[in-house]
Amino acid sequence: MFTIQKYVCASSLEEAYELNQDKNNKIIAGMLWMRLGKGKVNTAIDISGLGLDTIEEDDEKFSIGAMVSLRTLEKHESLNSYTNNAVCNAVKDIVGVQFRNQATIGGSIWGRFGFSDVLTVFLALDTYVELYKGGIVPLSKFAELKEDNDILVRIIVKKTPIKVTYRAVRAQKTDFPVLTCATSIINGVVRTSVGARPGRAKLVIDNSGILFSGINEDSITKFTSYVADTIPTSKNLRGSAEYRTHLAKVLLSRNLEELEGLK
Amino acid sequence: MIDITLTLNGKKISDSVEPDSILLDFLRDHKCYSVKRGCETTNCGLCTVLMDDMPVLSCSMLTARANGHKILTLEGLQEEASEFVGFIADQGADQCGFCNPGFVMNTIALLREYPDPTDDEIKSFLAGNLCRCSGYEGQLRGIRNFLNSRSKEAK
Numbered sequence: 001m002f003t004i005q006k007y008v009c010a011s012s013l014e015e016a017y018e019l020n021q022d023k024n025n026k027i028i029a030g031m032l033w034m035r036l037g038k039g040k041v042n043t044a045i046d047i048s049g050l051g052l053d054t055i056e057e058d059d060e061k062f063s064i065g066a067m068v069s070l071r072t073l074e075k076h077e078s079l080n081s082y083t084n085n086a087v088c089n090a091v092k093d094i095v096g097v098q099f100r101n102q103a104t105i106g107g108s109i110w111g112r113f114g115f116s117d118v119l120t121v122f123l124a125l126d127t128y129v130e131l132y133k134g135g136i137v138p139l140s141k142f143a144e145l146k147e148d149n150d151i152l153v154r155i156i157v158k159k160t161p162i163k164v165t166y167r168a169v170r171a172q173k174t175d176f177p178v179l180t181c182a183t184s185i186i187n188g189v190v191r192t193s194v195g196a197r198p199g200r201a202k203l204v205i206d207n208s209g210i211l212f213s214g215i216n217e218d219s220i221t222k223f224t225s226y227v228a229d230t231i232p233t234s235k236n237l238r239g240s241a242e243y244r245t246h247l248a249k250v251l252l253s254r255n256l257e258e259l260e261g262l263k
Numbered sequence: 264m265i266d267i268t269l270t271l272n273g274k275k276i277s278d279s280v281e282p283d284s285i286l287l288d289f290l291r292d293h294k295c296y297s298v299k300r301g302c303e304t305t306n307c308g309l310c311t312v313l314m315d316d317m318p319v320l321s322c323s324m325l326t327a328r329a330n331g332h333k334i335l336t337l338e339g340l341q342e343e344a345s346e347f348v349g350f351i352a353d354q355g356a357d358q359c360g361f362c363n364p365g366f367v368m369n370t371i372a373l374l375r376e377y378p379d380p381t382d383d384e385i386k387s388f389l390a391g392n393l394c395r396c397s398g399y400e401g402q403l404r405g406i407r408n409f410l411n412s413r414s415k416e417a418k
Contacts (some may be wrong), residue, residue: 004283007265007327032305032323044282046328071317096391098311098369100316174306174390 002152003033006043010050013151015134019045020149027151029067029107032099035074049184052106052153055079064155066106070094070118073105082159086166086182090121095174112143112200115176119143120195121166124182125201126158140203162186163259167251168196171238178238180245182253190215190223192255194248206254215260223256224249267330270341271295286312286321286329290336297337297364301393308392311365311372312336318372337364343371350409356401362394370406377412 010016019025024042028034052065055076062079068240070091073079080088094100096119108118109129119139127139132151134220139155168177180195190211206212210223233244257263264279270292280289287310290298301309303322310322311336337344344367348357357363366389373380373388380388385406386399394402 002283004325007282007325009330010326016288028325030323031325032320034321036304043327046325048328092387093390096308097368097372097388098308098320098391099305101317101319103325 001003001147002037002039002041004041004110007046008043009046009048009137013047016045016047016050017132017149017151020151029101029110029112030069031254033111033113034108050206060159061123062157062159064105065155066110066152066154067104069101070105070108071097071100072101073118074100079157082157083121083162083164084140086121086124086164089166090117090180090182093117093168093170093173095239105155106152109139109142109155110147112147114198114200115196115235116201117168117177117180117195120168120180120193120201121182122155122157123193123195124164124166124184124203125162126186128156128158130154130156142214143200143203153199160186161164165255165258167255169247169251176238179233179244179251181248181251181255183252183259185259189211190256190259192227192252194227194231195251197231197240197244197248198236198238199232199234202231211256215256215262220253220256224252227252232252265327265330269329269331270333272335280323280326282327284326286324286326286334289326289329290321290334292313295336295338298349299361299364301365306391306393307362307365308369309362309365311368311392313368313372316372316375318369319407335368337368340368340371341380347374347406347409347414350412351402351405351409354401354405356394358394358396358407362392362396366392366394366402379414382407 026041027045048067054065056063074088074091074192108116128136129142130136130153132153134150162184166182168180170177177196183192190206193201193203204227211219228245228249233241235241266279268277299309301307305320305323310320311318312321315333369392377384
């Protein structure tokens with residue numbers, strides 16, 4: 001059973017950071033996943049009073065507070081206009097509206113959960129995380145790191161000209177995904193992230209230029225094979241490694257066809 | 264213990280709660296028995312209440328987090344619910360009735376956000392409310408009949 005000995009509503013990030021240096025203390029975000037565990041938390045550090053529940057936007061970027069709910073992401077017109085609804089499509093099937101009103105982007109990204117639709121879609125964007133002590137780090141780098149005692153303050157999405165789309169396969173709507181795949185084109189370079197492998201999402205960038213000469217049936221086949229070889233999959237009760245690798249190729253292929261307007 | 268004050272169904276309530284007290288338990292302790300304990304894993308929607316007018320799962324909300332907020336349960340929304348629950352009952356869609364309070368609470372939230380929802384919007388909004396009796400079609404028909412009836416009345 002999950003228990004909490006003490007609850008502190010932090011009045012500043014510094015206070016939250018100091019408390020978080022004790023490994024028995026935990027920052028709480030939506031607390032939806034944490035509550036399912038059997039952990040014994042000494043002090044639950046609530047950062048919901050620190051004004052991190054808004055999305056700020058200027059000409060260059062979206063700055064998304066760590067406590068912004070998935071429902072806010074789903075309904076944010078400007079963010080979804082910029083991403084051609086990829087963000088909305090990534091979160092809209094996560095459990096239900098009530099869950100998405102509580103789950104936060106900070107909790108999803110910080111947890112680097114294998115099943116995360118959120119991590120998958122933001123990896124395909126030009127995304128950075130702002131850590132309280134660690135500064136601003138590319139999300140692709142952050143996704144590879146282990147959890148430490150820093151605090152995720154904001155997610156920053158640069159308004160780089162982009163084409164992006166998102167697909168996922170679920171055995172049943174609102175269940176965990178079997179596989180997730182987001183694909184984007186930034187400055188002519190294709191990048192794709194594959195999640196629910198079932199490990200945490202990984203990003204592949206077409207730096208070797210498989211698609212540089214154009215996105216067509218032939219180059220799509222080559223690139224999907226390259227991604228399938230690069231990103232390992234494994235089995236769990238939702239699917240085998242082989243099935244996931246096959247899905248990755250199919251979803252990526254459909255994403256590329258959509259981005260190129262082939263179908 | 265933590266001292267909290269919140270507004271429950273229009274009444275200000277002050278209490279002391281344990282740090283890991285869950286809103287579901289707090290509400291039932293305050294005689295809001297419409298709030299049901301279901302899966303407790305955030306999947307079934309039985310424990311849905313409105314916090315600052317947004318539907319949330321009370322099984323996964325710390326009571327301490329509700330401090331200073333407005334909480335509404337079905338006990339406080341009888342009049343609003345009475346507008347459409349008869350249409351759902353007419354379809355036999357309440358059957359055992361255990362999921363009903365959570366379903367009704369989320370339907371209230373749906374109709375506040377989308378006064379004239381499409382079938383897809385209804386299905387999508389209520390996807391987090393599980394029912395093991397009905398298969399959902401009866402509930403959808405009930406809401407649709409309510410909306411049709413309301414729209415005829417408006418004409």
